[in-house]
Amino acid sequence: MAEPLLRTEGLTKHFKVGGATSRRTLYAVEDVGLAIGEHEIVALAGESGSGKSTVARLLAKLYQPTAGEIYFQGKPLSGVRGRRDVLRYRGDVPMVFQDPFASFNPVFRVSHGVMRCLKLHRPDLSAQQRREEAEKVFTAVGLTPASDVLQRFPHELSGGQRQRVGFAQALALRPKLILADEPVSMLDVSIRIGLLNLMASLRDTQGVSILYITHDIASARYVADRLIVMYAGHIAETGPTEEVLSRPRHPYTQLLLSAVPDPRAPLTIGAETDRGEPPRVIDPAPGCLFRWRCPLAIDECAKVTPPLRELLPEHSAACHVARADAETKAFQ
Amino acid sequence: MPDDSSPAGLAAGTVLEVRDLSVSYFMEGGTILAVDRVSLDLAPGEFLGIVGESGCGKSTLLFAIAQLLVSPAEITSGSVIFKGRNMVGLTDKELSAVRWRDLSVVMQSAMNALNPVKSIGAQFSDAMRAHGVASKGEIAERSAEVLKMVGIDPVHLKSYPHQLSGGMRQRSMIAMAMLFTPELVIMDEPTSALDVVAQRSLMVQIKELQEQLGFAIIFVTHDMSLVSHFSDRLMVMYGGVVAEFGATRQVFDSPLHPYSIGLLEAFPSIRGPRVPLTGIPGSPPNLAAIPPGCRFAPRCPKVMARCEVEPPDLYQVDGTLVRCFLHDGGGPGDG
Numbered sequence: 001m002a003e004p005l006l007r008t009e010g011l012t013k014h015f016k017v018g019g020a021t022s023r024r025t026l027y028a029v030e031d032v033g034l035a036i037g038e039h040e041i042v043a044l045a046g047e048s049g050s051g052k053s054t055v056a057r058l059l060a061k062l063y064q065p066t067a068g069e070i071y072f073q074g075k076p077l078s079g080v081r082g083r084r085d086v087l088r089y090r091g092d093v094p095m096v097f098q099d100p101f102a103s104f105n106p107v108f109r110v111s112h113g114v115m116r117c118l119k120l121h122r123p124d125l126s127a128q129q130r131r132e133e134a135e136k137v138f139t140a141v142g143l144t145p146a147s148d149v150l151q152r153f154p155h156e157l158s159g160g161q162r163q164r165v166g167f168a169q170a171l172a173l174r175p176k177l178i179l180a181d182e183p184v185s186m187l188d189v190s191i192r193i194g195l196l197n198l199m200a201s202l203r204d205t206q207g208v209s210i211l212y213i214t215h216d217i218a219s220a221r222y223v224a225d226r227l228i229v230m231y232a233g234h235i236a237e238t239g240p241t242e243e244v245l246s247r248p249r250h251p252y253t254q255l256l257l258s259a260v261p262d263p264r265a266p267l268t269i270g271a272e273t274d275r276g277e278p279p280r281v282i283d284p285a286p287g288c289l290f291r292w293r294c295p296l297a298i299d300e301c302a303k304v305t306p307p308l309r310e311l312l313p314e315h316s317a318a319c320h321v322a323r324a325d326a327e328t329k330a331f332q
Numbered sequence: 333m334p335d336d337s338s339p340a341g342l343a344a345g346t347v348l349e350v351r352d353l354s355v356s357y358f359m360e361g362g363t364i365l366a367v368d369r370v371s372l373d374l375a376p377g378e379f380l381g382i383v384g385e386s387g388c389g390k391s392t393l394l395f396a397i398a399q400l401l402v403s404p405a406e407i408t409s410g411s412v413i414f415k416g417r418n419m420v421g422l423t424d425k426e427l428s429a430v431r432w433r434d435l436s437v438v439m440q441s442a443m444n445a446l447n448p449v450k451s452i453g454a455q456f457s458d459a460m461r462a463h464g465v466a467s468k469g470e471i472a473e474r475s476a477e478v479l480k481m482v483g484i485d486p487v488h489l490k491s492y493p494h495q496l497s498g499g500m501r502q503r504s505m506i507a508m509a510m511l512f513t514p515e516l517v518i519m520d521e522p523t524s525a526l527d528v529v530a531q532r533s534l535m536v537q538i539k540e541l542q543e544q545l546g547f548a549i550i551f552v553t554h555d556m557s558l559v560s561h562f563s564d565r566l567m568v569m570y571g572g573v574v575a576e577f578g579a580t581r582q583v584f585d586s587p588l589h590p591y592s593i594g595l596l597e598a599f600p601s602i603r604g605p606r607v608p609l610t611g612i613p614g615s616p617p618n619l620a621a622i623p624p625g626c627r628f629a630p631r632c633p634k635v636m637a638r639c640e641v642e643p644p645d646l647y648q649v650d651g652t653l654v655r656c657f658l659h660d661g662g663g664p665g666d667g
Contacts, residue, residue, distance in 0.1 A: 193611030
């Protein structure tokens with residue numbers, strides 16, 4: 001296989017928790033190996049606390065990994081050090097944040113952010129070229145007329161428009177990969193689809209890849225080419241989106257799917273409705289971290305951490321019980 | 333639409349009757365009509381879902397029903413008859429007698445609604461003592477009982493809010509609302525801070541409690557699909573008015589208002605073929621400058637000339653009320 005745009009090997013992040021004298025360690029991300037190809041939207045899905053945002057911050061170089069390595073275009077990220085190199089990497093891999101109401105400075109017009117990005121990352125452009133470039137990216141994300149929208153203040157824009165500004169700002173850097181951390185979860189339902197469509201069109205027309213972090217598996221299905229499901233810092237299951245969702249092998253993926261409210265489906269409330277919560281992974285012993293919630297758990301699950309195994313072509317799950325062929329249904 | 337606000341017309345099986353309720357925010361820059369003549373009846377033990385986008389007035393309506401509005405918001409007309417008494421204009425003292433005992437409110441963010449420096453048990457006991465329960469034994473017993481009802485171990489009565497997970501905080505808020513077994517529980521997006529698995533389990537929990545204890549629920553959410561399996565009736569609000577109001581199943585299976593149709597089509601599905609969706613272009617109306625015609629007209633795919641000049645009434649179609657000229661002719665509804 002050709003070298004992907006970005007891949008990680010054994011990516012691990014631990015945080016110290018408790019007071020200064022505490023020796024307790026939170027295992028936020030543990031041994032994550034993922035790959036993002038060119039022109040691809042990869043969804044990273046999981047509950048809060050599953051480590052998905054930590055992965056994004058590691059990829060954005062906001063955190064130093066405890067162990068493991070990130071390779072961008074084949075080169076290890078630990079080698080990217082000097083200011084110029086880091087700046088270039090941040091331009092190649094920008095981030096779009098969750099809260100469109102908190103991520104803009106209210107006293108500046110929205111042109112301010114995008115102009116600064118251009119000045120910093122593309123110093124070769126003249127003022128005139130910067131303005132043209134800003135208008136171009138604003139038009140690309142559907143903020144038209146661009147010259148008018150650029151002159152507005154954040155409070156004059158709706159949540160959906162602000163999130164588009166976030167994408168425009170990222171796009172101005174001519175990125176290879178946009179890290180989008182829950183970009184639609186704060187938006188109204190009627191607006192969300194527009195943003196998801198925008199992500200797909202950026203992939204198709206601008207040729208960028210997007211890591212789409214979400215807890216909404218239905219929107220992941222709508223927009224993502226591949227899906228990574230995380231649980232308690234580990235990858236539980238990964239593969240092409242449609243393949244994983246039509247044949248979920250990991251019991252946790254099945255649980256996530258069963259919990260999605262679907263007005264088109266008939267009501268099925270079983271007595272077996274899961275009441276569990278994801279664990280805070282502090283100094284864990286070996287074993288599967290999902291076993292307390294898993295109706296299929298066997299003895300081995302309490303002893304050995306299940307490795308990610310390829311069960312079907314390109315489709316892997318970290319589960320001792322999961323099989324390629326047999327239907328192992330934990331949750332309906 | 334009828335405008336009788338007297339409790340005389342109260343049907344026997346009604347726990348709450350809201351008539352032509354309007355709420356305005358009196359701001360320096362002008363008046364914002366956030367809720368415009370909303371009427372609804374609620375039967376004992378009924379589950380009513382209210383959905384809409386941010387700024388559609390759904391939370392303001394809830395606060396108006398619970399008499400929790402603070403300045404600059406004010407009820408400008410209409411009545412809220414709860415158990416035969418008009419709640420509008422009651423004094424704080426009269427209201428405190430009703431709150432928690434007959435009517436409880438569960439807020440969106442339990443982290444903000446719970447007192448961070450008091451244990452869960454202390455907050456339960458505050459609410460009970462405020463209603464004249466003095467016996468420590470009784471308080472402890474009831475507190476443990478309601479916590480068990482929502483599936484939390486009573487040892488957590490000693491816990492502080494920050495020691496609980498988001499799901500457990502929300503559950504303990506619901507437990508607190510159950511202290512006196514009220515007849516009406518009002519919930520403002522209680523699950524929106526939770527993720528999908530916790531959300532599902534909380535909804536199932538709420539429904540089970542309701543079946544067990546028989547209280548009525550008004551449940552406000554922006555996520556239409558969330559209530560699809562739980563509510564008996566569904567009210568879709570848009571720009572401060574009722575857009576559609578009918579049996580939940582009917583609204584989902586055959587939505588009438590173009591806005592409801594658009595909302596339903598904005599949800600990507602987890603099953604079936606992957607189809608491109610469009611959402612609803614544009615944004616909700618500015619309630620400080622309400623357009624003369626239908627409030628949804630600027631975003632409506634089926635807009636007609638009439639829609640832009642004349643506001644539509646609520647029309648009744650097969651038991652569903654809908655505010656749209658496409659359904660004019662079914663006769664005005666009495667919503």
